[in-house]
Amino acid sequence: MDPTDSSGLVSLISAVAVVAGVFGVLIPMLPGLLLCWAGILVWAVFGGHGATGWAVAAAATVVLALGFGAKYLVPGRNLKRAGVSNFTLLLGGLCGIVGFFVVPVIGLVLGFVLGIFLVELARRRDGAQAWQSTKHALKAAGLSTLIELATALLMTAIWLAGVWLA
Numbered sequence: 001m002d003p004t005d006s007s008g009l010v011s012l013i014s015a016v017a018v019v020a021g022v023f024g025v026l027i028p029m030l031p032g033l034l035l036c037w038a039g040i041l042v043w044a045v046f047g048g049h050g051a052t053g054w055a056v057a058a059a060a061t062v063v064l065a066l067g068f069g070a071k072y073l074v075p076g077r078n079l080k081r082a083g084v085s086n087f088t089l090l091l092g093g094l095c096g097i098v099g100f101f102v103v104p105v106i107g108l109v110l111g112f113v114l115g116i117f118l119v120e121l122a123r124r125r126d127g128a129q130a131w132q133s134t135k136h137a138l139k140a141a142g143l144s145t146l147i148e149l150a151t152a153l154l155m156t157a158i159w160l161a162g163v164w165l166a
Contacts, residue, residue: 003018007047011163014043018023020075020117022152029108036152040159049166060155067151074147075140082115082136088123092116092137113138124144 002022017039024032040060041063044053079089092115120130 007049010043010047014039014047014159017042017157022149022156025149025152027148031069032152033064033155034149035059036155036159040155040162043159043162047166049162051104052162052166056158057160063151063155063158065139067147067154071144075144078142078143079136082133082134084120084140085123087132088116088119091119112141132151 018036020030021032021035021037024030026032037060041057043049044057047053047054069105075085088109092112095118096108096112096114099107099109099114101107103110113134117130119132120133121127124133
């Protein structure tokens, strides 16, 4: 790469951001989708790719918006059907954050699961029903992650097509 070629440097910085974003989807506490989108936006705005860059940025923005919506709406609808309240999820999420700091690496998941179970146990007064709610919450979290990963990969594919066309 020519050190005086700013387009190559912008593409490299964008590639690092996009790859970090895809991995960020799977690593808690990293804003994966926003990193992907920011990398694509940097490439489009500062890479000098003209209409192709703007079309890629627009397409990535639409995919980002749809992915964000689906990430919350689809699992949320499934949780409502299963009778898991938003309050339960909020407390489970807070327990997950505490768990993240108490038990590094796996504490987020452990805290989330334990938090959901304990809140549902207190609410329902039945261990079997509390465990069912916990399983529904875990499935919803997994579905949310899959939707986010698919969104990040689709945004990456759009960006790669733009790089190839530019």
